[in-house]
Amino acid sequence: MSDYITTYHSIQNEFKSLTNGQLPILIAVSKTKPYEVVRDAYLQGIREFGENYLPEAIEKFTRLKEEFPDAETSVNVHHIGPVQSGTLRKLFGVFSYTHGVGSFSSLSELLKRAEKEKKKIRYFLQTNLTGENTKHGFSLETLLENKIKLLGFQNEYCIWEGFMGMGPSSGDLNETKEVFTKLKNFREEHFPERKLSMGMSGDYPLAITLGSNFVRIGSKIFGEREYGTHSV
Numbered sequence: 001m002s003d004y005i006t007t008y009h010s011i012q013n014e015f016k017s018l019t020n021g022q023l024p025i026l027i028a029v030s031k032t033k034p035y036e037v038v039r040d041a042y043l044q045g046i047r048e049f050g051e052n053y054l055p056e057a058i059e060k061f062t063r064l065k066e067e068f069p070d071a072e073t074s075v076n077v078h079h080i081g082p083v084q085s086g087t088l089r090k091l092f093g094v095f096s097y098t099h100g101v102g103s104f105s106s107l108s109e110l111l112k113r114a115e116k117e118k119k120k121i122r123y124f125l126q127t128n129l130t131g132e133n134t135k136h137g138f139s140l141e142t143l144l145e146n147k148i149k150l151l152g153f154q155n156e157y158c159i160w161e162g163f164m165g166m167g168p169s170s171g172d173l174n175e176t177k178e179v180f181t182k183l184k185n186f187r188e189e190h191f192p193e194r195k196l197s198m199g200m201s202g203d204y205p206l207a208i209t210l211g212s213n214f215v216r217i218g219s220k221i222f223g224e225r226e227y228g229t230h231s232v
């Protein structure tokens with residue numbers, strides 16, 4: 001068994017000690033990793049993958065579904081980068097979820113494209129919890145001001161799953177706890193039916209104790225990423 005599969009199962013077991021409720025979905029972030037790693041992970045039972053670079057993801061998962069037809073229905077690929085209107089059409093047919101819808105223009109385009117493609121996609125609204133200029137997403141104030149408007153951004157193909165949030169760039173866990181708690185309370189008070197996508201390799205235990213439903217872990221499972229030249 002590959003080392004990363006052992007780590008994956010170890011993290012899943014850790015999830016059980018962090019929550020008494022439903023276990024969050026563990027997304028294995030395979031971006032920058034070659035097809036052979038994804039293939040091996042699939043054969044070892046991993047079914048939830050996270051990707052960012054669209055051409056790379058399309059190539060890997062088209063190939064996986066050609067080699068293993070069951071992957072068409074059993075695998076979920078999560079788009080974890082900011083949604084860009086110019087490349088949004090490429091999400092359909094490969095990705096089951098997108099966690100990075102951070103503007104009304106992208107949201108409108110996603111809805112229109114879903115109707116045109118007639119392919120389902122579930123989306124998370126990306127929130128900017130820290131106010132950092134380097135971070136993409138909605139402020140909680142904007143979301144609350146547009147609560148009624150947001151409820152209209154759905155159809156049979158485009159489904160609003162919930163909110164995605166990240167901690168500060170500093171990685172400070174006290175600050176991370178503060179912003180995760182803020183999003184948790186916001187969801188519970190105003191949108192209790194929606195889910196939360198919070199937590200990565202450095203802060204997932206905290207995210208889970210605060211009720212995250214989806215956790216994105218890459219380097220802790222697959223090792224450091226191999227960055228090169230990638231197209232979005």
